[in-house]
Amino acid sequence: QSALTQPRSVSGSPGQSVTISCTGTSGDVGGYNSVSWYQQYPGKVPQLMIYDVTKRPSGVPDRFSGSNSGNTASLTISGLQAEDEADYYCCSYAGSGYVFGTGTKVIVL
Amino acid sequence: QVQLVQSGAEVKKPGASVKVSCKASGYTFTSYYIHWVRQAPGQGLEWMGIINPSGGGTDYAQKFQGRVTMTRDTSTSTFYMELSTLTSEDTAVYYCARRERFDYWGQGTLVTVSS
Numbered sequence: 239q240s241a242l243t244q245p246r247s248v249s250g251s252p253g254q255s256v257t258i259s260c261t262g263t264s265g266d267v268g269g270y271n272s273v274s275w276y277q278q279y280p281g282k283v284p285q286l287m288i289y290d291v292t293k294r295p296s297g298v299p300d301r302f303s304g305s306n307s308g309n310t311a312s313l314t315i316s317g318l319q320a321e322d323e324a325d326y327y328c329c330s331y332a333g334s335g336y337v338f339g340t341g342t343k344v345i346v347l
Numbered sequence: 348q349v350q351l352v353q354s355g356a357e358v359k360k361p362g363a364s365v366k367v368s369c370k371a372s373g374y375t376f377t378s379y380y381i382h383w384v385r386q387a388p389g390q391g392l393e394w395m396g397i398i399n400p401s402g403g404g405t406d407y408a409q410k411f412q413g414r415v416t417m418t419r420d421t422s423t424s425t426f427y428m429e430l431s432t433l434t435s436e437d438t439a440v441y442y443c444a445r446r447e448r449f450d451y452w453g454q455g456t457l458v459t460v461s462s
Contacts, residue, residue: 276392331447335394338392341391
């Protein structure tokens with residue numbers, strides 16, 4: 239399984255919205271409603287932000303939302319805040335296992 | 348509260364094996380699968396495999412087939428991941444994570460492979 243493709247970085251000013259894409263194939267992202275997103279600060283443990291494409295665990299701000307279209311899933315952060323500066327990874331079920339994305343650094347300008 | 352507590356850091360020589368543990372608490376042990384994920388220094392997350400706590404069935408990423416073994420001990424609510432024939436490229440932080448959605452993670456175990 240090849241890693242899902244994410245942009246290396248995205249940036250935005252506080253209050254703006256940013257969207258991170260996660261592109262796979264019909265064998266993973268496009269074939270299952272099982273995409274999740276994780277936030278990771280440097281040296282810290284990843285934290286679940288979105289699961290099953292659009293669902294948000296309790297405690298995750300509603301500024302974070304997920305969607306998908308065909309073989310591409312997306313994470314949108316609305317009303318960007320300084321604390322959102324971190325690495326973000328997508329992950330998809332792929333039939334015979336799971337595959338993570340390459341990771342995206344969100345930069346708050 | 349749900350906790351996954353992993354064993355401490357390890358230093359291994361090339362060719363050796365390492366066994367990392369992940370002790371679960373705060374939920375019914377047999378209810379949720381456990382994944383193992385690793386992260387090399389400065390790199391992204393890499394899925395290694397998954398284990399069913401009920402029957403012990405496993406599914407490994409093709410990259411690690413033949414080199415990884417995932418087991419569990421229901422008497423102590425502990426999961427294990429053993430990786431053999433280590434090389435420097437196996438230097439990474441190894442995580443256990445719960446459920447298909449990876450909702451809870453262990454604190455990570457640094458495995459350093461160096462001669």
